[in-house]
Amino acid sequence: xxxxxxxxxxxxxxxxxxxxxxxxxxxxxxxxxxxxxxxxxxxxxxxxxxxxxxxxxxxxxxxxxxxxxxxxxxxxxxxxxxxxxxxxxxxxxxxxxxxxxxxxxxxxxxxxxxxxxxxxxxxxxxxxxxxxxxxxxxxxxxxxxxxxxxxxxxxxxxxxxxxxxxxxxxxxx
Amino acid sequence: xxxxxxxxxxxxxxxxxxxxxxxxxxxxxxxxxxxxxxxxxxxxxxxxxxxxxxxxxxxxxxxxxxxxxxxxxxxxxxxxxxxxxxxxxxxxxxxxxxxxxxxxxxxxxxxxxxxxxxxxxxxxxxxxxxxxxxxxxxxxxxxxxxxxxxxxxxxxxxxxxxxxxxxxxxxxxxxxxxxxxxxxxxxxxxxxxxxxxxxxxxxxxxxxxxxxxxxxxxxxxxxxxxxxxxxxxxxxxxxxxxxxxxxxxxxxxxxxxxxxxxxxxxxxxxxxxxxxxxxxxxxxxxxxxxxxxxxxxxxxxxxxxxxxxxxxxxx
Numbered sequence: 001x002x003x004x005x006x007x008x009x010x011x012x013x014x015x016x017x018x019x020x021x022x023x024x025x026x027x028x029x030x031x032x033x034x035x036x037x038x039x040x041x042x043x044x045x046x047x048x049x050x051x052x053x054x055x056x057x058x059x060x061x062x063x064x065x066x067x068x069x070x071x072x073x074x075x076x077x078x079x080x081x082x083x084x085x086x087x088x089x090x091x092x093x094x095x096x097x098x099x100x101x102x103x104x105x106x107x108x109x110x111x112x113x114x115x116x117x118x119x120x121x122x123x124x125x126x127x128x129x130x131x132x133x134x135x136x137x138x139x140x141x142x143x144x145x146x147x148x149x150x151x152x153x154x155x156x157x158x159x160x161x162x163x164x165x166x167x168x169x170x171x172x173x
Numbered sequence: 174x175x176x177x178x179x180x181x182x183x184x185x186x187x188x189x190x191x192x193x194x195x196x197x198x199x200x201x202x203x204x205x206x207x208x209x210x211x212x213x214x215x216x217x218x219x220x221x222x223x224x225x226x227x228x229x230x231x232x233x234x235x236x237x238x239x240x241x242x243x244x245x246x247x248x249x250x251x252x253x254x255x256x257x258x259x260x261x262x263x264x265x266x267x268x269x270x271x272x273x274x275x276x277x278x279x280x281x282x283x284x285x286x287x288x289x290x291x292x293x294x295x296x297x298x299x300x301x302x303x304x305x306x307x308x309x310x311x312x313x314x315x316x317x318x319x320x321x322x323x324x325x326x327x328x329x330x331x332x333x334x335x336x337x338x339x340x341x342x343x344x345x346x347x348x349x350x351x352x353x354x355x356x357x358x359x360x361x362x363x364x365x366x367x368x369x370x371x372x373x374x375x376x377x378x379x380x381x382x383x384x385x386x387x388x389x390x391x392x393x394x395x396x397x398x399x400x401x402x403x404x405x406x407x408x409x410x411x412x413x414x415x416x417x418x419x420x421x422x423x424x425x426x427x428x429x430x431x432x433x434x435x436x437x438x439x440x441x442x443x444x445x446x447x448x449x450x451x452x453x454x455x456x457x458x459x460x461x462x463x464x465x466x467x468x469x470x471x472x473x474x475x476x477x478x479x480x481x482x483x484x485x486x487x488x
Contacts, residue, residue: 016245016249021256023330052211063238064238065241065339066335066339066373067337070222070234071217071220075218118334
């Protein structure tokens with residue numbers, strides 16, 4: 001229950017910051033995606049189900065805050081959260097390469113998926129702008145933003161640990 | 174050690190810390206349950222997309238979205254205020270880097286504008302006199318016939334796919350659908366959705382945006398829309414090859430009326446300055462690029478224009 005509250009607060013704060021602050025930060029032609037990075041942090045720590053749920057809620061929050069078509073960002077972030085959760089479970093969330101690999105894959109997926117989805121929905125978007133001009137700086141910025149955001153996720157959502165004291169001695173042959 | 178052999182701790186009293194997989198992740202949740210949850214979430218997202226698109230611009234889902242956006246306003250404003258000092262500091266350092274060259278450029282511009290103001294003043298007086306003689310009737314023009322509703326930008330485009338911002342003024346402040354939105358620099362876009370306390374503004378850099386415009390010096394008319402290149406560059410499209418457009422010319426909204434149609438933008442809103450002009454044998458029109466006056470990347474506050482007078486009846 002406490003975990004769910006922590007995840008909800010993380011998603012809410014990241015979503016509000018993304019909508020009101022980070023989306024307007026035009027650095028080297030791209031913008032950092034704090035919500036996506038926070039979602040990856042949650043999914044890597046807490047697995048696929050939590051990742052998918054956080055992605056759905058985060059996407060919904062962003063669509064509501066920006067008055068965009070509902071469901072589009074939710075769909076993308078749900079899939080990203082689920083994949084990142086499975087990636088963390090299967091590959092080992094503590095491996096050093098897991099977070100950067102997840103960020104690169106997720107950023108590229110969101111760019112490609114977003115472009116495809118908006119194209120299917122009839123929005124006119126320049127592929128060059130969405131997939132090249134904004135993607136590469138965005139990728140770099142996400143990797144930079146990931147350092148504090150993933151650390152925060154690790155601290156807040158650290159797996160519960162318990163000590164097990166051996167109660168008996170068994171000689172191993 | 175064989176893989177199926179049980180490993181046990183051989184020393185009494187040693188403490189072994191193990192991660193409890195149960196609560197920490199969904200690894201323990203059954204694959205069926207996991208797949209069921211993801212399927213439900215994906216279906217819910219698809220349902221939201223479908224209903225959102227089928228509803229058009231109004232309906233229960235849009236009402237709920239408007240209420241949600243309204244509830245989020247205080248948090249967005251608070252986040253913006255917290256971030257403002259950092260944004261200012263970044264802007265200050267960024268401005269400092271190009272301050273010397275910027276000052277030089279502005280000094281030259283002031284000299285040019287000083288001469289231009291004198292010419293404009295005499296042209297204005299002549300214009301007023303001739304209008305009075307002719308009994309000339311004009312449509313609404315900017316800024317004379319419009320009142321401005323100043324509004325802070327509370328949400329920006331979440332990704333490169335959207336070119337819309339949300340401003341903290343809605344129907345309760347008199348903001349209407351399709352109202353033009355400007356900054357002190359020039360045209361920004363138009364209102365495409367309105368709730369009671371907020372409005373969505375589609376920027377001029379959006380693929381769906383276009384504004385009829387004309388070259389202020391030569392009178393060449395065309396349509397301003399987003400260019401095919403990257404960034405915020407705009408193009409003045411549909412300019413016939415026999416029209417004259419020069420680099421450095423100022424482009425403003427045309428505010429035309431034709432038949433039952435009228436431009437959404439009033440006449441005379443500055444849009445940008447021509448940066449390049451070209452034409453090829455195969456193209457029907459000139460290729461005119463414009464650097465917009467408005468800085469779409471750092472919009473903090475805008476002015477939504479509300480017409481003081483109702484638009485004239487079209488025949």
